[in-house]
Amino acid sequence: MESLALQDVCFRYEEQPILDHVHFSIQEGEFVSLIGPSGCGKSTIFRLITGLSQAQSGQVTVAKQPVGYMPQQDLLLPWRTVLQNTLLPLECQRIPKKRAEEQSKALLEEFGLGAYMHKKPKDLSGGMRQRVAFIRALNASQDVLLLDEPFSALDALTKMELQDWLYIQAKKWRKTILFITHDVDEALYLSDRILTVQQTPIHTLHETIVPMEHKRQRSDLASKEVQDVKQQLIQMLQQGRQQL
Amino acid sequence: MRKNAPAIYVSVGLLLIWEVFARWLNEMYILPSPTAILQKMWDFREALFTVHLPATLQVLWIGLLISIILGIGLAIMMHLSHWSERAFYPLLVASQTIPITALAPIFVLWFGYTIWSKVLVTVLIAFFPIAMSMFDGLRSTKRELEELMRTYGATKWQIFWKLQLPSALPQLFSAFKIAVPLSIIGAAVGEWLGAQAGLGYFSKRMMTQLDGAGVFAPIVLLSTMAIIAVFIIRIIEKNISFGGKINAFDEIFRTM
Numbered sequence: 420m421e422s423l424a425l426q427d428v429c430f431r432y433e434e435q436p437i438l439d440h441v442h443f444s445i446q447e448g449e450f451v452s453l454i455g456p457s458g459c460g461k462s463t464i465f466r467l468i469t470g471l472s473q474a475q476s477g478q479v480t481v482a483k484q485p486v487g488y489m490p491q492q493d494l495l496l497p498w499r500t501v502l503q504n505t506l507l508p509l510e511c512q513r514i515p516k517k518r519a520e521e522q523s524k525a526l527l528e529e530f531g532l533g534a535y536m537h538k539k540p541k542d543l544s545g546g547m548r549q550r551v552a553f554i555r556a557l558n559a560s561q562d563v564l565l566l567d568e569p570f571s572a573l574d575a576l577t578k579m580e581l582q583d584w585l586y587i588q589a590k591k592w593r594k595t596i597l598f599i600t601h602d603v604d605e606a607l608y609l610s611d612r613i614l615t616v617q618q619t620p621i622h623t624l625h626e627t628i629v630p631m632e633h634k635r636q637r638s639d640l641a642s643k644e645v646q647d648v649k650q651q652l653i654q655m656l657q658q659g660r661q662q663l
Numbered sequence: 664m665r666k667n668a669p670a671i672y673v674s675v676g677l678l679l680i681w682e683v684f685a686r687w688l689n690e691m692y693i694l695p696s697p698t699a700i701l702q703k704m705w706d707f708r709e710a711l712f713t714v715h716l717p718a719t720l721q722v723l724w725i726g727l728l729i730s731i732i733l734g735i736g737l738a739i740m741m742h743l744s745h746w747s748e749r750a751f752y753p754l755l756v757a758s759q760t761i762p763i764t765a766l767a768p769i770f771v772l773w774f775g776y777t778i779w780s781k782v783l784v785t786v787l788i789a790f791f792p793i794a795m796s797m798f799d800g801l802r803s804t805k806r807e808l809e810e811l812m813r814t815y816g817a818t819k820w821q822i823f824w825k826l827q828l829p830s831a832l833p834q835l836f837s838a839f840k841i842a843v844p845l846s847i848i849g850a851a852v853g854e855w856l857g858a859q860a861g862l863g864y865f866s867k868r869m870m871t872q873l874d875g876a877g878v879f880a881p882i883v884l885l886s887t888m889a890i891i892a893v894f895i896i897r898i899i900e901k902n903i904s905f906g907g908k909i910n911a912f913d914e915i916f917r918t919m
Contacts, residue, residue, distance in 0.1 A: 469814045488814040494807055498829050508815040510825070559815050 421482060422447040422563060422595040423468060428477030430463060436620040437463050440477070443614060443624050447482070448593035450586070452606035453624075454652065455616025456660045461599045462491065464621075465565045468597070485512070487560030491567045493552040495540040501551050502527065502536040508559035519558075526554045530581070545572040553581070563595045570605070579637075582609060590633065603652050607645060608637065615655050625655060695876035700883060703876035711865065716884060718860040722778060722850045723888075726785025730842065733786070734793030735835070742801040743823070755794060763787045764852045771857030781853030781861070788849035789842035796838035800831030836900040843896065844889040851885060 424444035430437050437460040445451050453461050466472040467479050469488045487508075495504045502523060509519035527533055530550050540548055549572045556564060570578045586609050589596055600606050606613050607629055614624040630644045639645065678697050685696035695703070704711060737755075741748040767784045774780035804827050812822050854863030862881035869877030 471810045471813065485816050486814065488811070490807065490811060492807065494805075494811050496808070496826070496829070498832075507812070507825070511812065511815040511817040511821055 420447045421445070421480070422449070423482070423597065424478075424480040425464070425467070426478045426480070428467065428474045428479060430460075430467065430472070430474050432463070438467075438474070439620040439622045441621055441624070443626075445595060445597060447595050449612065450589050450594075450596045450598065450610045452598045452600055452610040452613045453616070454600060454603065454606050454613060454656065455621075456619075456656065457601070459616050459619045459659070460621045461616065462567055465490075465567055465597070465599070468565060481563070483562055485560050487556045487558075487564045489552055489556035489564070489566045489569050491571075493540075493545075493548040495548055495551060495555075497540055500537045500539060501532060501543070504540065504551055505554045505558055508555060523554065523558060526557060527551075529584070530554065531577075546574060546577060549573060550577075550581070561592070561594070565597050567599045568601065569598075571601070578605075585609065586635075603649055603656075604640060606652075607631070607649060608635070608640060613652065615652060615659075617655060617659055619659075627652060690875075692873045692875040695879055699876045700879045703874075704880045704883065707877070707880065711862075711880065711884065714860055715862050715865045715881065718858075718864075719847075719850055719854065719862045719885070720888075722781040722785060722853065722861065723846060725778070726782045726846055726850065727789055727843065729782070730786050730789035730793055730846070734790045734838075735797050737794045738797035738801060741798050742827070752798075755791060755798075759791055759795075764849065767852055767856050770853070774857075776857050776859055780857045781850055784853040785846045785849040789846040792842050792845070793835070793838045796834040797831055800834030801827045803834070804830045832903070833900075836896060839896050840893050843892045847885055847889050847892075 422445050425441050428438055428441045441464070453464070455461055463472065465488065467474055468481060469486055470481075485508075495501075496507070499507070502520070505523040505527065506516075506519050509522070524533075524536065527536055530553075532547060532550060532554075535543060535547065540551070543551070549569065553566075553569050556566065556569070570581055573581065582605060585596075588594065589609075598606070598609060610629050613627040613629060615627065617623060617625055627648060630642075630648060631639050682696045682698060685691070685694045685699070688694055691699055737751060741751055763784065766787065767780075770780040770783045774783065808826055809822055812826055817825070850861070851863030851866075854861040855867050858864040862885050866878045866881040869880075
């Protein structure tokens with residue numbers, strides 16, 4: 420079942436074409452990574468899916484609302500505590516306070532932020548704030564997630580922990596995830612498919628199927644098949660960068 | 664206490680210099696010494712503290728209450744309704760250029776020696792900075808934050824209560840810190856023109872009697888009031904906005 424689809428979408432920003440007849444779809448339960456040079460328009464695709472921006476032509480289809488959007492900046496409200504920040508989407512959806520708090524507290528504990536629940540964002544490091552923003556995005560939607568470089572500010576160990584957690588959760592609950600990252604290994608480890616931006620304005624997205632099983636391990640990344648795919652992807656990214 | 668030590672030393676030093684210089688000058692009707700002022704405050708303590716101070720305080724609290732309600736109310740209305748904004752914002756900006764205290768005689772003409780002539784001057788002075796700051800504060804929320812809330816399915820009302828109102832609070836408190844001392848000036852000026860009691864009235868009466876210490880005494884009281892008021896505002900600000908110990912507003916905003 421199709422969860423997200425862009426059909427023949429064109430988008431211009433102040434006379435500058437960003438998306439040029441872009442066409443792709445994401446099936447329910449898929450984990451798809453979107454990679455490409457910085458500033459090429461990946462975040463724009465997210466904005467079109469969440470409805471924050473309108474395409475000039477073409478159609479954007481989202482099967483199930485709401486979509487959990489995690490932007491690149493953490494955008495935490497400075498006057499709310501960590502816990503209160505994670506509750507924000509649940510408040511907007513009018514979920515009863517007790518249930519919302521239980522859900523958020525469980526996630527905060529799981530990601531090692533239990534002791535910081537009642538602190539303000541200014542007391543947290545960049546990596547901690549990103550985790551809070553991640554939990555908030557999880558609260559926004561159980562089914563579809565748009566994650567814009569969600570783990571970029573994390574140290575290597577925390578990053579791996581969260582990647583593992585996300586992967587298990589995604590498969591267990593059949594979450595549909597569209598994931599922007601600059602880390603090719605991360606994209607390979609987590610995704611079923613990788614869409615690569617090849618030129619700006621974005622026109623065709625090169626699709627790569629990740630040659631790994633559902634029950635994958637980090638050691639699988641070392642296999643020759645995966646390494647070949649990785650080389651291809653890096654080459655495409657380098658070519659794309661030269662264009663910019 | 665430690666942090667304030669240098670300021671305290673300088674203040675005490677200045678007072679000593681003043682004392683010595685005033686005694687040397689020996690023209691108490693022009694420059695009374697600090698001790699002479701304190702003596703005068705003591706001599707007139709009954710009148711000052713039971714009659715005039717309460718009179719001025721009454722003007723102030725009524726004037727400020729009206730200013731706060733009107734100012735915040737107008738700001739919210741302009742924020743929620745584009746028509747209101749286009750109608751009132753230019754008037755608001757233009758009114759800032761009018762010398763408010765020069766309008767005081769008009770209010771005495773209209774309201775005589777009743778409390779309303781002085782309250783009106785106070786309101787006119789305090790209302791505008793409060794309205795302007797609140798309105799600017801409401802508008803100043805980052806677009807990205809509003810957009811993020813829209814992705815959560817937030818209604819316009821929820822965005823107002825959970826995002827825009829809390830983020831306008833710092834500017835609102837800055838406005839209070841400006842408006843309150845200004846309104847004390849307004850009350851005093853109003854009293855000069857049309858009053859039978861109050862600290863401003865008292866200082867004017869002392870002036871006509873060439874009583875230097877008598878003029879300074881209520882001024883000391885007025886200044887102390889201003890300092891205490893700003894101090895209280897800062898304490899409230901620290902505890903309410905950006906969450907201190909009293910998260911009262913946070914709770915109210917979050918349940919909206």
